[in-house]
Amino acid sequence: MKKRHKYILFLFLTFIILGFMSFFSVKTVIAHQAKNEILIYLDAGHGGFDGGATSYDEHTIEKDITLKTCLYLKSYLEKTGFKVKMTRTTDKALAKNKRDDILKRVSLINKSKCNIYISIHANAYPSKTVKGAQTFFTTRYDENLLLATKIMNYLYTVDATNQRVAKELNGKYLLDNTNKIGCLVELGFLTNELDLVLLTSDDGLAKVASLIYLGILDYLEEQNGKTND
Numbered sequence: 001m002k003k004r005h006k007y008i009l010f011l012f013l014t015f016i017i018l019g020f021m022s023f024f025s026v027k028t029v030i031a032h033q034a035k036n037e038i039l040i041y042l043d044a045g046h047g048g049f050d051g052g053a054t055s056y057d058e059h060t061i062e063k064d065i066t067l068k069t070c071l072y073l074k075s076y077l078e079k080t081g082f083k084v085k086m087t088r089t090t091d092k093a094l095a096k097n098k099r100d101d102i103l104k105r106v107s108l109i110n111k112s113k114c115n116i117y118i119s120i121h122a123n124a125y126p127s128k129t130v131k132g133a134q135t136f137f138t139t140r141y142d143e144n145l146l147l148a149t150k151i152m153n154y155l156y157t158v159d160a161t162n163q164r165v166a167k168e169l170n171g172k173y174l175l176d177n178t179n180k181i182g183c184l185v186e187l188g189f190l191t192n193e194l195d196l197v198l199l200t201s202d203d204g205l206a207k208v209a210s211l212i213y214l215g216i217l218d219y220l221e222e223q224n225g226k227t228n229d
Protein backbone atom coordinates (compact mmCIF):
# COMPACT_ATOMS: atom_id res chain seq x y z
CA MET A 1 0.00 0.00 0.00
CA LYS A 2 2.83 2.35 0.92
CA LYS A 3 4.55 1.76 -2.40
CA ARG A 4 1.31 2.44 -4.23
CA HIS A 5 0.85 5.78 -2.42
CA LYS A 6 4.37 6.84 -3.27
CA TYR A 7 3.74 5.95 -6.87
CA ILE A 8 0.55 7.99 -7.05
CA LEU A 9 2.32 10.97 -5.47
CA PHE A 10 5.04 10.65 -8.08
CA LEU A 11 2.43 10.62 -10.84
CA PHE A 12 0.74 13.66 -9.39
CA LEU A 13 3.94 15.71 -9.17
CA THR A 14 5.05 14.72 -12.64
CA PHE A 15 1.66 15.66 -13.98
CA ILE A 16 1.94 19.17 -12.57
CA ILE A 17 5.42 19.66 -14.01
CA LEU A 18 4.31 18.36 -17.40
CA GLY A 19 1.33 20.68 -17.25
CA PHE A 20 3.65 23.68 -17.12
CA MET A 21 5.83 22.29 -19.88
CA SER A 22 2.89 21.62 -22.15
CA PHE A 23 1.57 25.15 -21.67
CA PHE A 24 4.74 26.62 -23.17
CA SER A 25 4.94 24.00 -25.93
CA VAL A 26 1.34 24.59 -26.96
CA LYS A 27 1.93 28.30 -27.24
CA THR A 28 4.80 27.72 -29.64
CA VAL A 29 2.97 25.17 -31.77
CA ILE A 30 -0.20 27.23 -31.99
CA ALA A 31 1.76 30.37 -32.81
CA HIS A 32 3.35 28.64 -35.77
CA GLN A 33 0.32 26.86 -37.06
CA ALA A 34 -2.62 29.05 -36.16
CA LYS A 35 -3.68 29.32 -39.78
CA ASN A 36 -3.73 25.62 -40.38
CA GLU A 37 -6.13 23.38 -38.64
CA ILE A 38 -4.42 20.31 -37.35
CA LEU A 39 -6.54 17.16 -37.27
CA ILE A 40 -5.47 14.22 -35.16
CA TYR A 41 -7.17 10.84 -35.52
CA LEU A 42 -7.23 8.70 -32.39
CA ASP A 43 -7.81 4.99 -32.64
CA ALA A 44 -8.80 3.29 -29.38
CA GLY A 45 -7.83 -0.33 -29.97
CA HIS A 46 -10.49 -3.07 -29.79
CA GLY A 47 -14.03 -2.46 -28.44
CA GLY A 48 -17.37 -4.26 -28.14
CA PHE A 49 -17.01 -8.01 -28.71
CA ASP A 50 -13.26 -7.59 -29.07
CA GLY A 51 -11.83 -6.99 -25.61
CA GLY A 52 -8.17 -7.29 -26.56
CA ALA A 53 -5.68 -8.27 -23.86
CA THR A 54 -6.71 -9.13 -20.30
CA SER A 55 -4.86 -8.30 -17.07
CA TYR A 56 -3.24 -11.06 -14.99
CA ASP A 57 -5.99 -10.72 -12.38
CA GLU A 58 -8.60 -10.79 -15.19
CA HIS A 59 -10.29 -7.62 -13.88
CA THR A 60 -9.07 -5.29 -16.59
CA ILE A 61 -9.64 -5.47 -20.34
CA GLU A 62 -7.56 -3.64 -22.91
CA LYS A 63 -10.52 -2.11 -24.76
CA ASP A 64 -11.54 -0.06 -21.69
CA ILE A 65 -8.05 1.31 -21.12
CA THR A 66 -7.51 2.28 -24.75
CA LEU A 67 -10.81 4.14 -24.86
CA LYS A 68 -10.25 6.02 -21.59
CA THR A 69 -6.76 7.06 -22.66
CA CYS A 70 -8.03 8.29 -26.03
CA LEU A 71 -10.78 10.31 -24.35
CA TYR A 72 -8.24 12.01 -22.06
CA LEU A 73 -5.97 12.66 -25.01
CA LYS A 74 -8.86 14.02 -27.04
CA SER A 75 -9.74 16.49 -24.29
CA TYR A 76 -6.14 17.74 -23.97
CA LEU A 77 -5.85 18.19 -27.72
CA GLU A 78 -9.19 19.92 -28.12
CA LYS A 79 -8.62 22.25 -25.17
CA THR A 80 -5.50 23.50 -26.90
CA GLY A 81 -7.03 24.08 -30.32
CA PHE A 82 -6.51 20.82 -32.19
CA LYS A 83 -9.22 19.00 -34.09
CA VAL A 84 -9.74 15.41 -33.05
CA LYS A 85 -11.58 12.45 -34.53
CA MET A 86 -11.84 9.02 -33.00
CA THR A 87 -12.47 5.64 -34.62
CA ARG A 88 -14.73 4.89 -31.66
CA THR A 89 -15.96 6.90 -28.67
CA THR A 90 -17.93 4.17 -26.91
CA ASP A 91 -17.50 0.50 -26.12
CA LYS A 92 -18.55 -0.62 -29.59
CA ALA A 93 -16.71 -2.45 -32.32
CA LEU A 94 -16.81 -0.89 -35.78
CA ALA A 95 -18.10 -4.09 -37.39
CA LYS A 96 -19.41 -7.54 -36.56
CA ASN A 97 -16.09 -9.28 -37.00
CA LYS A 98 -12.46 -8.44 -36.35
CA ARG A 99 -11.45 -8.26 -40.01
CA ASP A 100 -14.16 -5.78 -41.01
CA ASP A 101 -13.52 -3.80 -37.84
CA ILE A 102 -9.88 -3.21 -38.71
CA LEU A 103 -10.73 -2.47 -42.37
CA LYS A 104 -13.16 0.18 -41.18
CA ARG A 105 -10.55 1.78 -38.91
CA VAL A 106 -8.06 2.00 -41.74
CA SER A 107 -10.70 3.39 -44.09
CA LEU A 108 -11.79 6.07 -41.60
CA ILE A 109 -8.20 7.24 -41.09
CA ASN A 110 -7.33 7.12 -44.79
CA LYS A 111 -10.44 9.00 -45.90
CA SER A 112 -9.88 11.72 -43.32
CA LYS A 113 -7.62 14.71 -43.78
CA CYS A 114 -5.79 13.96 -40.56
CA ASN A 115 -2.25 15.24 -40.11
CA ILE A 116 -1.42 12.29 -37.89
CA TYR A 117 -3.11 9.31 -36.32
CA ILE A 118 -2.32 7.51 -33.08
CA SER A 119 -3.52 3.97 -32.43
CA ILE A 120 -3.61 3.07 -28.74
CA HIS A 121 -3.22 -0.46 -27.35
CA ALA A 122 -2.10 -2.26 -24.20
CA ASN A 123 -0.08 -5.44 -24.14
CA ALA A 124 -0.09 -8.81 -22.38
CA TYR A 125 2.54 -11.49 -22.01
CA PRO A 126 2.74 -14.89 -20.29
CA SER A 127 5.62 -13.72 -18.05
CA LYS A 128 4.63 -11.16 -15.42
CA THR A 129 8.08 -9.58 -15.41
CA VAL A 130 7.72 -8.24 -18.96
CA LYS A 131 6.73 -4.58 -18.74
CA GLY A 132 6.95 -1.15 -20.26
CA ALA A 133 5.25 1.13 -22.76
CA GLN A 134 6.49 1.17 -26.35
CA THR A 135 5.71 2.87 -29.64
CA PHE A 136 5.67 1.14 -33.03
CA PHE A 137 5.84 2.48 -36.55
CA THR A 138 6.39 1.49 -40.18
CA THR A 139 8.94 3.13 -42.44
CA ARG A 140 6.32 4.08 -45.03
CA TYR A 141 6.84 7.72 -44.08
CA ASP A 142 10.01 9.13 -42.50
CA GLU A 143 7.85 11.13 -40.11
CA ASN A 144 6.49 7.94 -38.49
CA LEU A 145 9.81 7.29 -36.77
CA LEU A 146 10.01 10.87 -35.53
CA LEU A 147 6.48 10.78 -34.11
CA ALA A 148 7.02 7.38 -32.45
CA THR A 149 10.33 8.55 -30.97
CA LYS A 150 8.92 11.81 -29.62
CA ILE A 151 6.10 9.97 -27.85
CA MET A 152 8.48 7.26 -26.57
CA ASN A 153 10.77 9.92 -25.08
CA TYR A 154 7.96 11.08 -22.82
CA LEU A 155 6.80 7.58 -21.92
CA TYR A 156 10.13 6.97 -20.15
CA THR A 157 9.03 9.43 -17.47
CA VAL A 158 6.58 6.90 -16.01
CA ASP A 159 9.29 4.26 -15.79
CA ALA A 160 12.93 5.28 -16.03
CA THR A 161 13.93 1.60 -16.16
CA ASN A 162 11.97 1.05 -19.37
CA GLN A 163 14.53 -0.15 -21.92
CA ARG A 164 12.14 -0.22 -24.86
CA VAL A 165 12.62 2.05 -27.85
CA ALA A 166 10.40 3.19 -30.70
CA LYS A 167 10.42 0.13 -32.93
CA GLU A 168 9.67 -0.62 -36.56
CA LEU A 169 6.83 -3.10 -36.85
CA ASN A 170 5.55 -4.75 -40.00
CA GLY A 171 2.62 -7.10 -40.37
CA LYS A 172 0.09 -5.09 -38.34
CA TYR A 173 -2.78 -4.45 -40.71
CA LEU A 174 -3.55 -0.96 -39.46
CA LEU A 175 0.05 0.24 -39.51
CA ASP A 176 0.71 -1.38 -42.90
CA ASN A 177 -2.35 0.03 -44.62
CA THR A 178 -2.82 3.55 -43.34
CA ASN A 179 -1.70 6.20 -45.78
CA LYS A 180 -1.28 8.87 -43.11
CA ILE A 181 1.60 9.64 -40.79
CA GLY A 182 1.08 7.86 -37.49
CA CYS A 183 2.18 5.29 -34.97
CA LEU A 184 0.90 2.74 -32.52
CA VAL A 185 1.34 3.16 -28.78
CA GLU A 186 1.35 0.14 -26.47
CA LEU A 187 0.66 1.68 -23.06
CA GLY A 188 2.23 -1.14 -21.08
CA PHE A 189 1.62 -4.74 -20.05
CA LEU A 190 -1.62 -5.65 -18.31
CA THR A 191 0.21 -8.77 -17.14
CA ASN A 192 2.78 -6.74 -15.15
CA GLU A 193 1.91 -5.58 -11.66
CA LEU A 194 3.43 -2.10 -11.85
CA ASP A 195 2.14 -1.36 -15.35
CA LEU A 196 -1.30 -2.46 -14.23
CA VAL A 197 -1.28 -0.07 -11.24
CA LEU A 198 -0.67 2.77 -13.67
CA LEU A 199 -3.20 1.61 -16.25
CA THR A 200 -6.05 0.91 -13.82
CA SER A 201 -6.11 4.33 -12.16
CA ASP A 202 -7.75 7.29 -13.84
CA ASP A 203 -4.83 9.48 -12.76
CA GLY A 204 -2.45 7.00 -14.35
CA LEU A 205 -4.31 6.98 -17.65
CA ALA A 206 -4.62 10.77 -17.63
CA LYS A 207 -0.88 10.93 -17.07
CA VAL A 208 -0.09 8.52 -19.91
CA ALA A 209 -2.44 10.48 -22.20
CA SER A 210 -0.65 13.71 -21.27
CA LEU A 211 2.69 12.14 -22.18
CA ILE A 212 1.41 11.09 -25.60
CA TYR A 213 0.02 14.59 -25.97
CA LEU A 214 3.43 16.12 -25.22
CA GLY A 215 5.05 13.77 -27.72
CA ILE A 216 2.59 14.90 -30.38
CA LEU A 217 3.39 18.55 -29.58
CA ASP A 218 7.13 17.90 -29.85
CA TYR A 219 6.62 16.19 -33.20
CA LEU A 220 4.48 19.04 -34.57
CA GLU A 221 6.92 21.60 -33.29
CA GLU A 222 9.82 19.90 -35.04
CA GLN A 223 7.84 19.54 -38.27
CA ASN A 224 6.91 23.21 -38.06
CA GLY A 225 10.53 24.15 -37.60
CA LYS A 226 11.40 22.30 -40.80
CA THR A 227 8.66 23.92 -42.86
CA ASN A 228 9.47 27.38 -41.52
CA ASP A 229 13.23 27.14 -42.20
Ligand SMILES: [Zn+2]
Pocket residue numbers: 045046052053062121122
Ligand atom coordinates in the same frame (compact mmCIF):
# COMPACT_ATOMS: atom_id res chain seq x y z
ZN1 LIG B 1 -4.46 -4.36 -28.73
